[in-house]
Amino acid sequence: MRPRKGFIIILFFFASFGFLDPVVLAENTSFEFPSFNFRNISLLGDSYLRNGVIGLTRSVDVPTSSAGSIIYNNPITFFDPETNITASFSTKFAFSINNVNPSSFGDGLTFFISPSNQTLGSPGGYLGLVNSSQLTSNKFVAVEFDTRMDSHLNDPSENHVGLDIDSMNSIKTAEPIVQGIDLKSGNFITAWIDYKNEQGKLMVFLSYYSLKPEKPTLSVDISLSNYLKGIMYVGFSASTEGSTELHQIQNWSFQTSGFLAPRPNLQPHNVSDNSVTAVGVDIPKTGSSKKHEKKLGLGVAIAGPAFFFVVLSVLVYVSVKKLRDVRRQKIFRTDFVACPREYNYKELKLATKGFHPSRIIGHGSFGTVYKAFFISTGTIAAVKRSRHSHDGKTEFLAELSIIAGLRHKNLVQLQGWCVEKGELLLVYEFMPNGSLDKMLYLEPERGHLLNWSHRVNIAIGLASVLSYLHQECEQIVIHRDIKAGNILLDGNFNPRLGDFGLAKLMDHDKSPVSTLTAGTMGYLAPEYLQYGKATEKTDVFSYGVVVLEVACGRRPIEREGTKMVNLVDWVWGLHSQGKIIEAADKRLKEEFIEEEMKKLLLLGLSCANPDSADRPSMRRVLQILNNEAACLPVPKLKPSLIFSCSLPLSIDEIVSDGEEDNKRNSMCEIKIVSDSEESNTSHSMCVDKD
Structure with missing residues (x-):
C-alpha cells in the first residue's frame, strides 16, 4: 500500500468515527398532509382523527370544556448557528369552526411553533396553548383564530386573528370580517401564514377558496429570530369553555426556506496535482517526491498508533459506561427489593x-x-x-x-x-375516576358531580393519610405538593394521595430543613413561600385549601372579571360577614347537612390560617372530622402577616444552613395581626434561619 493511500484511509476512519467534524449546515424542511392519518403526528388532549380530518375539541351536543392539540412529530430547525441564519417559513391549512348552538361560540384555535412537543394547555381563553395555573411556563409563537372576546386579554371582538408570543395577549390583531370572512361560519377557511425573516414581516391570509388573496388579513412587522432558536415543533391547538364549538383541520402543508444549500463533498476546481494518482504508468521519482513520501510515511507511523489508541479509548469508555449502568441497576435491585416487582x-x-x-x-x-x-x-x-x-x-x-x-x-x-x-x-x-380536580371541575359538565357524602369521605381519607405520614411513620414524610390534581379517586370515590416526587423525609426530633420552594401556587403556605422551610404545617395549609375546594367547588385562584380571587380570602370574607354557608358549592343545590358543611368550611380556614402556630395538626383534624374533638375557633377577620424588611435577598441566604447562619440570633420578624369582633390583638415571633 502506498503511504499516500494509507494516509487517506486513516483520514477516512477518523472522519467515520467523528474525529474530523465536517461542517453541517441546517436544511430546509417541508411536509404536506392532503388528509391526515396517524403517521408523523401526535394527538394530545381531546383531539381525534376521523375520516382524514383532525378534530381538536370534543364533538358534543351539550356545552362542555375541552382542549386538544395536534403536533408534527419531527422537530424542525429554524436557526443555523453555522451561518447565523434564521429561516423563513410558510404554512397553508384549511380549518373550520362550527357549532350546533350558534349562541354558544368560543373559544378558538391556534397555529403554533413551540420548543415542546407536549404543548397542551387549559380550556377557555387559553386556547389549549397555556396552562391557567402557569401562564408563563409554555413558550411559543402562535397565530390565534379567536371566536370569543376576553376583555382581560384585550381582545377586540369575538371574531379576530392575532399574533401571540409567549402570552395570550396578542401583539397585534385584525378582524377578518372586514374582508367578509366569518371565523364562525362553519365553512372551511383556507389560511396562509408567511414569515419573511429578511423582511422582518409576518402575514396571515384568509379565504373561503383555495386561491390566495393579494391583501393579508393581518400583517405584523416583527423579527422572530430571538424566538425561533434550537429545536422547535409545529402544530395546532384549540379549546372551548361551556361551549359546543367544534374545531377541525382538513389539510396542512408547511415549509421553511432561506438556509444555504449543503456544501458538495468534492471540489474539482481546487484539486491539486499532488492529489491525483496515476494508474498504470511508472513515473520516475524525483528527490523532492521521495522526501515528500517519507514525510507522509512518518505521518502514517505517528497517526496510526494514535488512531488505534483513540479507538481503544472509545471502546474502554463504552465498556465502563455499560458496567456502570449494570451496577446502577444492581443498586436499584438491592435497595428496592420491597417493591412488588421489577417490570421489563x-x-x-x-x-x-x-x-x-x-x-x-x-x-x-x-x-x-x-x-x-x-x-x-x-x-x-x-x-x-x-x-x-x-x-x-x-x-x-x-x-x-x-x-x-x-x-x-x-x-x-x-x-x-x-x-x-x-x-x-x-x-x-390505575384509578378509574381520575383526579379530584377533574371530578370537581371537568366531570360535572358531563353529568358526574361529586355528592356530599363523597366530599366528606375525601376530606376524611386525606386527613387520615396525612396524619399517618406526619405522625405514624418512622420518619416524618412531608409531601410538599398536596393539591386536587395529586389526589386520585378509586372506583368508590375513595381518595388516594399520589405523586411523591417532591416529598421530603425528616426525623421527628429535627428542625425543618430549608429547601428551594416547590409546589403549586395557591396551595403554598405563606411562610414556605417566604423562607422555603417545609414542615408538617405547610402540608396542613395545602390540605386546608383542598378542603375549601371540595366544599366550595372553586379553584384556589380564579379569575373574576379583570382580577384574580384567592379562595381562602373569599371564604374568610364570607365568614367575617357571618355568611360562610354561602360559600358552599351551588351545584350541590343545598343537598348537604348544613352543620357539616359549616364545620368543613371552618376547618379549611383553620388549616389555611396564615399563622402556622394556629394551624391544627393532621391528627387533630382527623379527630375533628370524626367528631372526637371540637373545632378550633376561627377569627372573624383573616390574620395578616407583616414581614420585616430584613428578609434575605438571595436564594443562597434562604437555603443556607451553615454554621455561620446558625450563630445568628434570628433572620427576621413575622408579625401576625389578628382581628376579631371583641378585640384587636397582635403577637410576633422570631424565625431562626436554622
Missing part, C-alpha cells in the same frame, strides 16, 4: 403503545403518566415516566425510596418499577 421495559412500552401521547392521563411533578393495558393479564395500570434530567432522576429516587416503604389505604399503591434503556419508570395501580 419492553412490557411497559408495549402496554403504553410506545408511550404514545394518546395514552397520557396526567403529568406529575417530574414526569408524565400513561395508561397501560397489559394484554397478557388483562389488567390496567398507570406508568409514570420520569423526565431525562438530573432533577428527574433525583425525584424518581425520592419517590421510589419514600413510597416503597409506605402502607396506607389512602395512598396510591406502587406496583413496581423499571430502570432500563435510560428510562426511569414507576408503575402504580
